[in-house]
Amino acid sequence: MSEQRLTRINKYLSEIGYCSRRAADKLIDQGRVTINGLVPEMGTKIAPSDIVKVDGKAVSEAEKEEPNVYLAFNKPIGIVCTTDTRVEKDNIIDFINYPKRIFPIGRLDKPSEGLIFLTNDGDIVNKILRARNNHEKEYIVSVNKPITPDFIRRMGSGVPILGTTTKKCEVEKLGRNDFRIVLTQGLNRQIRRMCEFLGYEVTALKRIRIMNVSLDVPVGQWRDLTKEELDTINKMVDESSKTEEASKLQSSAIKSQPKPKSGSRPGRHKS
Incomplete structure (x- = not known):
């Protein structure tokens, strides 16, 4: 069996539409996935002839055709x-x-x-x-007390939660206790934690938009x-992937540059 035909188990489960790679990793970690009757390690690769089961039930590559x-x-x-x-x-x-x-x-x-x-x-x-x-993901949020200009400013500027500071975001007051917020990251219970840090409690939270939908x-x-929505989504994620890859390449190039010798100044040469 050639190496080119082997596929990581999490990628396989994702490609056939069983679950996302992240969910597949969780299933593997929980010991719920078997390959030919054996519980695999994370990162195990499979061949087309291997029998993959989740919770004892076989999953089929034929699902790809759906x-x-x-x-x-x-x-x-x-x-x-x-x-x-x-x-x-x-x-x-x-x-x-x-x-x-x-x-x-x-x-x-x-x-x-x-x-x-x-x-x-x-x-x-x-x-x-x-x-x-x-x-972008857009939300309408209600809180337990009147919203102040300082609350709107601090929510939009970034709030320290979960060991990091949230990204700057668009925040708009809609009513006495209601505001609209547009996030570009997805930390666990992010809006609720941000409000809690500022002394507010979320009483209602509704997501009204994801990307272009x-x-x-x-x-x-x-x-x-x-079809139009899907075309736009695919274009957006493809462009994001290219931007991410370019960022990684730029970061790698910077790291690979030789450091100047001690005592020398970059960009200056002795005559």
Whole structure:
């Protein structure tokens, strides 16, 4: 078997639309994946003839031939964005009850509502979830006390949470206790943690836009993404990937440059 035909197990599960690579890594870490009856290590590669099972059930490469599904769903409060239907009874998969295997792109907290994508295309999941892709997500948020100009300024300037400072973002006051915020990163419970740091408590949170797609279906309903929406999304993630790769190459080039010798000054030469 040639090395070129081997595929990492997490990539394989993503490519056939079983789950994202991140979710596959979690399944592997939990020991729920087997290859030819054996539990693999992280990073194990498989051949086309290998038998892959998740929770004892075989997954098939034939799933690749099924057309990709892309859904825009208005998640209700109380629904959990997990594919683990064994553990969480109020999970997003059972709620939608779609006839094909799908999984969410990213997440919304259980007490939050609004727009979330679901798909069986692992490749687009990986592209959208890349931390450096800077894709916009817009939210309407209500808090437990009146919003001040200082709150808006500090939310937009960056707030220290989870060992880092959040990126600068667009924040607009909408009402006495309501504001709009556009994020380009996805830290865990980011908006809630930002508000908590500033002494506020979130009482309602709704995501109304992801990238170029706005929320336009009733709570608990979903629709297919249009061809135009998908074309734009693919263009956006491709451009982000190119920008990220260029950034990595530039960083690598800088690191590989020889350091000036002690006592010398870069850019100056003795005559």
